[in-house]
Amino acid sequence: MFLDPNSKWAARLNPVLFLLPALSIYIIFAIYPTVSVVEYSFTDWDGISPERNYIGLENYRKMFSDKIFWEAFRNTFVWSGVILVINVGLGLVIAAMLARVWKARLLIQTCIVLPVVISPMAVATIWRWMYQPNGVINQLLEGIGLGALARPWLGDPNVVLYALAFAHSWSTIGLSVIIFLAGLQAVDEDLYEASKVDGATPLQQFRYVTMPALRPVTAVVFILTLTQSFKVFDIVWATTQGGPIRFSEILSTYMYKRGALENQYGYGSAIGVALLVIVSVATIIYLQIQNRKEQ
Amino acid sequence: MANRWVLLFVLGVIAVLMAAPLVLTLFTSLKPTTELVNPAWYPPIDLTFEHYIRVWTEGGFSRYFVNTLIISVVDAIVMILIASLAAYAMVFMQFPGKMLLQLLFVLGLMIPVTAVVLPLFQIVRSFGLLNTHLGVIFADLALAVSVFVFMFTSYFAGVPKALHEAARIDGATEFQIYRRVVMPIATPAVVTTALLEFLWSWNDLLLRLLLMTRDEMRTLSVGLLNFQGTMTRDVTGLSSGTVIMAIPVVLLFLVFQRSFVRGMTAGAVK
Structure with missing residues (x-):
């Protein structure tokens, strides 16, 4: 009877059996921690002792008056801004060029997309080495007579955040390029033909045909890049750990320091909640755009 | 011209x-x-190849490599199973609370790993799974399962309902239909899931840094981080370690470039 697929029992039991593995892991190791991080943020827990007291909004009050939090907050947005400009701006230009080329296209595309699969940890190691005072970047600058620009890239408070953002963009721009490329392939060829007949230059075509047609895809790349750059931890932690001093401190590294290293679990959780809110808002906007595109 | x-x-x-x-x-x-x-x-x-040999043996990278490989392979296989089963239920079965469940999975797309690592550490510890492959695997699966449930859902939605109905009338159980009818059609989704989950698992640092504190349990990402901390000036060692970590994913990418590109754009371009 149990095996009879049309029995009432099977109809009730089957959804449970099919959903249980995914759902139980998901609830225990994703949903529960998400609820917990909110709960912890209302406590003074140190992460170890059995005792924890609810202290209301104290952690949030502390956070909003914490100068370092605001520095990390500001850095996170500067960081994301730099990455947005490179990944969306340059990403679109590269994709538009790539779409007009047939020779060697796969080879060029492979070079651009390959860094996407490299681990952020490996990216950090590579760029830390290249950014060294006697590293490749400075060697190159001296080689082409721009030695005056050479500097310890990750030790200079004024450039460290930009240098790291650049390294992150190197490893993620390939994703923007392939998304733009897919979008470009969907642009109506007739529009190009028509504009050519009207005597439009390639630049005018880009401005008046390509860009308007790509607006929805651009929105997708924009918000995708934004959400992903907010979440970054690995590459900053593995290079500067937020330093020198706090010039490359972003929200995730600050949270990790307070919560995991200094045992201020409650306070670290409050920073985690801030991160959660920012990323959620960005993701909801992303899903909205996606939905609209599908309709 | x-x-x-x-x-x-x-x-x-x-x-x-x-x-x-x-x-x-x-x-x-x-x-x-x-x-x-x-x-x-x-x-x-x-x-x-002396630097590779040195890093592989003395540097402990052989152990890190094996740990990383175990976790990534198990992650990929189990992810295919649990995500496709759940998606099958969401598409082909009727049950109360379906909409609610869909919302719950959407939530998973929004949770950044970074924000929830502190309580996640406590939960893994309370299960006694710190410094075990299993602890990291559960965390990996939980934090990425939503993405793949939706990937399979959109794939299954394209399977003709008549095909499912016909199999039902022939007396096949749901599991038989899942295995014999639906999954063979969904091969591209299976490949994409395997590749992406393997890649994410292979490359992650934060979860492994937090959940693997004993040296013999370390993965390549944590091993490389540690090596970098203690051997700052060992340029050849560091670059060999980096290459060791990069080679498997680079090879996978070169072989399966099409699937990778499709998978990475799937969420973004429809």
């Missing part, structure tokens, strides 16, 4: 610049120590 060549030239320069960091790292890892005085863009003259 001239325009095309300018375009190709510019793109060529960009491609070389993009590939350069990886190529230079490979060069350095193959250079004998005496050649390190040369500029980084000089190719190695006397190729040597």
Whole structure:
């Protein structure tokens, strides 16, 4: 009877059996921690002792008056801004060029997309080495007579955040390029033909045909890049750990320091909640755009 | 015509610049120590694998490699199973609370790992799973399962309902239909899931840093981080370690480039 697929029992039991593995892991190791991080943020827990007291909004009050939090907050947005400009701006230009080329296209595309699969940890190691005072970047600058620009890239408070953002963009721009490329392939060829007949230059075509047609895809790349750059931890932690001093401190590294290293679990959780809110808002906007595109 | 060549030239320069960091790292890892005085863009003259051997044996990278491989392979296989089963239920079965469940899975797309690592650590510890492969695997699966449930859902939604109905009338159980009818059609989704989950698992640092504190349990990401902390000046060792970590995913990418690109764009372009 149990095996009879049309029995009432099977109809009730089957959804449970099919959903249980995914759902139980998901609830225990994703949903529960998400609820917990909110709960912890209302406590003074140190992460170890059995005792924890609810202290209301104290952690949030502390956070909003914490100068370092605001520095990390500001850095996170500067960081994301730099990455947005490179990944969306340059990403679109590269994709538009790539779409007009047939020779060697796969080879060029492979070079651009390959860094996407490299681990952020490996990216950090590579760029830390290249950014060294006697590293490749400075060697190159001296080689082409721009030695005056050479500097310890990750030790200079004024450039460290930009240098790291650049390294992150190197490893993620390939994703923007392939998304733009897919979008470009969907642009109506007739529009190009028509504009050519009207005597439009390639630049005018880009401005008046390509860009308007790509607006929805651009929105997708924009918000995708934004959400992903907010979440970054690995590459900053593995290079500067937020330093020198706090010039490359972003929200995730600050949270990790307070919560995991200094045992201020409650306070670290409050920073985690801030991160959660920012990323959620960005993701909801992303899903909205996606939905609209599908309709 | 001239325009095309300018375009190709510019793109060529960009491609070389993009590939350069990886190529230079490979060069350095193959250079004998005496050649390190040369500029980084000089190719190695006397190729040597001594740094690889050193990092692999003394550096402990063989153990890190095995740990990483175990976790990534299990992650990929189990992810295919649990995500496709759940998606099957969401598409082909009727049950109360379906909408609510869908919302719950959407929530998973929004949770950044970074924000929830502190309580996640406590939960893994309370199960006694710190410093075990299983602890990291559960965390990986939980934090990415939503993405793949939706990937399979959109794939299954394209399977003709009549096919499912016909199998039902023939007396097949749901599991038989899942295995014999639906999954064979969904091969591209299976491949994409395997590749992406393997990649994410292989590359992650934060979860492994937090959940693997004993040296013999470390993964490549944590091993490399540690190596970098203690052997700052060991340029050849660091570059060999980086190459060891990169080789499997680079090879996978080169072989399955199409699936990778499709998978990475799937969420973004519809």
